[in-house]
Amino acid sequence: MKLEMLKEVSPFTMLQLETCVRCAHCAEYCPVYDVLKKPQTMPGGRVSVMLKMIKGGASSWFTFYRLRAGKLNEIENHIKSVYECALCGRCMAVCPFGIQTDKLWELFRKIVYNFNKHPPVLKEVDKFILSTYNAYGVGNDARAMWVDYLGLDNVKINEPSDIVYFVGCTSSFKAVAQDIAYATSLTLNHAGVSWTLLGEDEWCCGAPLLMIGDEEGAKKMAEHNVRAIENLGARLVVSACPGCARVIKQKYPSLIGRALRFNVMHLMELLDLYIRKERISLKGIERDSTLVTYHDPCELARLSGVIDEPRRVINTVTTSFKEMPENRRDVRCCGGGGILQAVNDELRLNIAEKRVKQAKALEAEILTSACPACKITLMDGTKKVGAKIQVLDVVELFARRLGLM
Numbered sequence: 001m002k003l004e005m006l007k008e009v010s011p012f013t014m015l016q017l018e019t020c021v022r023c024a025h026c027a028e029y030c031p032v033y034d035v036l037k038k039p040q041t042m043p044g045g046r047v048s049v050m051l052k053m054i055k056g057g058a059s060s061w062f063t064f065y066r067l068r069a070g071k072l073n074e075i076e077n078h079i080k081s082v083y084e085c086a087l088c089g090r091c092m093a094v095c096p097f098g099i100q101t102d103k104l105w106e107l108f109r110k111i112v113y114n115f116n117k118h119p120p121v122l123k124e125v126d127k128f129i130l131s132t133y134n135a136y137g138v139g140n141d142a143r144a145m146w147v148d149y150l151g152l153d154n155v156k157i158n159e160p161s162d163i164v165y166f167v168g169c170t171s172s173f174k175a176v177a178q179d180i181a182y183a184t185s186l187t188l189n190h191a192g193v194s195w196t197l198l199g200e201d202e203w204c205c206g207a208p209l210l211m212i213g214d215e216e217g218a219k220k221m222a223e224h225n226v227r228a229i230e231n232l233g234a235r236l237v238v239s240a241c242p243g244c245a246r247v248i249k250q251k252y253p254s255l256i257g258r259a260l261r262f263n264v265m266h267l268m269e270l271l272d273l274y275i276r277k278e279r280i281s282l283k284g285i286e287r288d289s290t291l292v293t294y295h296d297p298c299e300l301a302r303l304s305g306v307i308d309e310p311r312r313v314i315n316t317v318t319t320s321f322k323e324m325p326e327n328r329r330d331v332r333c334c335g336g337g338g339i340l341q342a343v344n345d346e347l348r349l350n351i352a353e354k355r356v357k358q359a360k361a362l363e364a365e366i367l368t369s370a371c372p373a374c375k376i377t378l379m380d381g382t383k384k385v386g387a388k389i390q391v392l393d394v395v396e397l398f399a400r401r402l403g404l405m
Contacts (some may be wrong), residue, residue: 008289023097026090082108083119086336090331129221130209162235164198180375184267212254239266249264266300266304271395285315287401291363293359299337332354332358335377336378348380366389
């Protein structure tokens with residue numbers, strides 16, 4: 001079964017791999033290689049490792065490295081390089097051959113997972129997501145407890161509504177990100193729309209499982225979430241998490257084997273739409289001159305194409321907005337993606353440090369993003385750098401200027 005999976009690698013994929021391994025154009029754009037400077041961590045180096053596995057047959061390749069004197073840890077280091085990647089997609093954006101490297105990294109991780117060679121820490125993560133239905137390994141009945149913690153009133157949970165707000169694991173369980181859920185809820189209420197939470201019926205979106213390589217586990221999450229959403233008759237799913245929004249919109253149809261019966265939007269798309277249609281009034285809004293900058297989440301800008309919407313939202317609440325360098329589709333990753341924190345947290349922080357220093361050089365007072373993982377990582381980066389920059393999600397900034405929180 002395992003070797004059969006290697007045989008399923010298409011001739012076109014092999015052509016892409018053979019092309020990629022001979023080119024190092026994207027290396028200077030890779031945030032991981034920029035920090036580690038190890039050949040196996042550049043995209044082409046990662047491909048070289050996987051080509052050896054695919055051509056030789058992974059089982060014999062693993063055995064070869066185990067038998068070589070003094071090379072007992074080499075296989076583990078090579079495998080680790082497959083996961084020392086933020087899955088930011090920047091290599092794809094700059095590839096002169098148009099290779100969709102994001103699909104290659106997904107394939108590599110699926111192959112490694114299939115051979116049960118993924119890092120031990122990810123085996124634990126995989127196990128507790130499958131057993132607790134969330135990325136933090138706690139009882140899923142606590143998923144909506146933030147509603148009570150933050151004092152929200154009259155919030156629907158698992159009730160028929162036009163809109164399902166898919167909160168995501170990070171904003172549900174991580175205290176530092178729960179203000180994103182709070183601000184989103186207040187803003188949806190302010191817009192006067194019919195919306196609901198799924199509560200404990202919301203399971204992990206499955207994105208972390210795909211990042212580990214567990215496609216079957218992600219399929220289980222997708223089937224459950226789609227069933228829960230469709231049972232409520234919702235016409236729209238909105239999430240403030242780019243990872244959740246992207247996996248539901250882009251991956252769920254193939255995972256469940258059919259089209260979704262609802263639309264999917266990131267919160268920035270919905271807020272921008274409501275502002276332009278005057279569903280949300282800007283009368284009396286506090287628009288000040290505080291210098292605000294914005295970090296594009298990789299999954300939102302580069303991988304989902306949502307670029308102008310958050311900027312339009314930001315510009316409704318400030319008279320002083322300044323772009324970060326390396327922005328939009330060319331955004332420099334903050335390090336918060338690809339389940340990198342579990343694999344190599346020091347690497348994540350070193351990548352974040354470089355991004356925060358760019359914001360500091362702008363003399364920004366507020367650094368915004370539109371992703372819970374980005375917010376947490378950039379906050380960690382400001383602590384590492386010692387920068388006095390306030391890090392907020394765009395919806396938090398917007399809700400504060402509206403006087404909602």
